[in-house]
Amino acid sequence: MTESWVNSAERIGSDLHLELSSAGSGGRRAAVVRALREAVRGGRLAPGTRLPPYRSLAADLGVARNTVADAYAELVAEGWLTARQGSGTRVAMGVSAPPSGRRDGSASARDVTRAPRAAPPRARALRHDLRQGTPDASSFPRAAWLTSYRRALQQAPNEVFGPGDPAGRIELREALTEYLARARGVRTDPDRIVICSGFAHALRLLSGQGAGGILRGPLAVEAYGLGFHRELLATAGVRTVPLPVDGHGALVGGLGRERGVLLTPAHQFPTGGPLHAERRAAVIDWARARGGVVVEDDYDGEFRYDRKPVGALQGLDPDRVVLVGSVSKSLSPALRLGWMVLPPRYVDDVLAAKGEREAWASVPDQLCLADFMASGSYDRHVRRARQRYRGRRDRLVRALAARAPHIEVTGVAAGLHAVLRLPDGTEGSTVEAAARRGVALDGLAAFRHPETDTAVTGTAGTGTVVRDGLVVGYATPPDHAYGAAVEALCEVLPPP
Numbered sequence: 001m002t003e004s005w006v007n008s009a010e011r012i013g014s015d016l017h018l019e020l021s022s023a024g025s026g027g028r029r030a031a032v033v034r035a036l037r038e039a040v041r042g043g044r045l046a047p048g049t050r051l052p053p054y055r056s057l058a059a060d061l062g063v064a065r066n067t068v069a070d071a072y073a074e075l076v077a078e079g080w081l082t083a084r085q086g087s088g089t090r091v092a093m094g095v096s097a098p099p100s101g102r103r104d105g106s107a108s109a110r111d112v113t114r115a116p117r118a119a120p121p122r123a124r125a126l127r128h129d130l131r132q133g134t135p136d137a138s139s140f141p142r143a144a145w146l147t148s149y150r151r152a153l154q155q156a157p158n159e160v161f162g163p164g165d166p167a168g169r170i171e172l173r174e175a176l177t178e179y180l181a182r183a184r185g186v187r188t189d190p191d192r193i194v195i196c197s198g199f200a201h202a203l204r205l206l207s208g209q210g211a212g213g214i215l216r217g218p219l220a221v222e223a224y225g226l227g228f229h230r231e232l233l234a235t236a237g238v239r240t241v242p243l244p245v246d247g248h249g250a251l252v253g254g255l256g257r258e259r260g261v262l263l264t265p266a267h268q269f270p271t272g273g274p275l276h277a278e279r280r281a282a283v284i285d286w287a288r289a290r291g292g293v294v295v296e297d298d299y300d301g302e303f304r305y306d307r308k309p310v311g312a313l314q315g316l317d318p319d320r321v322v323l324v325g326s327v328s329k330s331l332s333p334a335l336r337l338g339w340m341v342l343p344p345r346y347v348d349d350v351l352a353a354k355g356e357r358e359a360w361a362s363v364p365d366q367l368c369l370a371d372f373m374a375s376g377s378y379d380r381h382v383r384r385a386r387q388r389y390r391g392r393r394d395r396l397v398r399a400l401a402a403r404a405p406h407i408e409v410t411g412v413a414a415g416l417h418a419v420l421r422l423p424d425g426t427e428g429s430t431v432e433a434a435a436r437r438g439v440a441l442d443g444l445a446a447f448r449h450p451e452t453d454t455a456v457t458g459t460a461g462t463g464t465v466v467r468d469g470l471v472v473g474y475a476t477p478p479d480h481a482y483g484a485a486v487e488a489l490c491e492v493l494p495p496p
């Protein structure tokens with residue numbers, strides 16, 4: 001049976017005639033996929049053409065909205081379509097068109113077998129982005145951010161448009177003082193806060209010559225962490241020494257003569273365990289005894305799911321711990337806004353390192369974030385995002401339990417990524433197999449400190465040594481593409 005329909009010109013800017021054929025397998029979703037794929041492949045839908053919204057196409061077809069949404073997602077994953085916030089779903093640029101002169105929509109045998117040829121390299125090479133690092137860009141709270149921006153600009157004194165104070169706007173430092181105390185157990189006042197453009201900037205400020213050598217080496221770091229941060233320290237001449245990591249975070253008992261230590265206590269990056277209470281106390285004892293400094297990278301402390309919130313380590317000793325946070329995980333890494341909560345003795349050095357005027361963090365943006373926080377929008381956004389990410393985390397865990405029960409998933413009580421433990425010796429080949437299928441993700445090796453021979457990771461309490469694993473970020477794919485991404489991941493995992 002064949003059904004046909006025409007979409008109104010008002011909805012999509014041009015008529016779209018599709019034929020749903022019941023021939024072939026897979027039900028209605030598969031029929032919609034086939035019909036759309038043929039329309040693109042046959043050239044009737046030109047590159048760049050905007051497709052109707054799910055709802056209206058579903059109404060025209062007499063199918064459920066999700067049927068259309070799933071069909072679009074599948075075609076996005078295959079590279080035929082692209083989906084962008086604000087511009088809807090479109091035919092990907094450069095997908096196969098019929099030879100010129102074929103305007104009837106029928107495809108030649110050659111066309112029919114051709115895959116999307118010149119989909120944008122990124123879309124083709126990278127069908128599913130499961131790398132950790134970025135929140136779901138499609139859920140940036142545009143409306144609430146705009147409301148705060150408008151209000152902030154309307155109320156801003158003219159001086160906001162002159163050179164800025166390197167400490168950051170007082171409105172933002174006050175909002176952070178309230179928020180960090182309430183939500184993260186941080187003990188501070190606005191005078192101890194210096195605004196920066198994110199964690200990486202904070203590391204530069206703490207390790208640069210101008211900062212009076214707050215982070216001169218040797219500096220202990222977790223054996224697993226972001227290589228980019230280690231490189232940044234190396235560039236500043238700070239030697240880093242790896243501390244082994246297990247399911248309870250860094251083994252801080254190994255701290256010795258270092259001048260400082262850099263930790264991710266709320267959620268070890270990337271292995272996922274929170275720093276155990278005894279280790280939290282031990283690292284503070286070490287810092288007091290040695291006169292050392294602890295740098296606390298609080299990169300995703302807001303995102304916890306089924307365990308009690310882990311307050312900031314800074315709350316244990318605000319004179320020994322530099323807490324650094326940013327909006328990179330909670331809102332967007334594009335905003336480049338972060339904060340440092342400093343022991344008072346470091347404030348002048350950090351301000352000197354920053355320079356005489358604000359040269360890093362846009363002052364109007366600072367005011368906007370201040371309003372966003374003070375008005376409760378930040379809390380609302382974080383709570384909503386937490387729910388959404390928890391849903392994704394649960395979906396991932398369920399899919400793995402069903403499809404790959406032999407793969408242990410760890411580090412999922414918090415954060416935006418999970419670690420999948422792999423049988424020894426299979427990490428590299430699994431990452432490669434994933435890449436061949438267009439699934440971008442990293443293995444644990446990508447995060448290992450180069451001098452890490454003795455580092456161990458394991459699940460809390462087991463102490464099991466594990467070296468192979470995948471770091472799977474579940475925040476980045478947009479909602480409509482998430483199911484396909486998880487499915488593709490399951491397909492590349494090694495068998496039992």
Ligand SMILES: Cc1ncc(COP(=O)(O)O)c(C=O)c1O
Binds near residue numbers: 133226297325333338
């Ligand atoms: C371990 C870790 N620390 C810090 C950050 C934040 O970095 P930044 O504030 O420079 O964007 C990230 C990424 O968002 C991260 O993965």
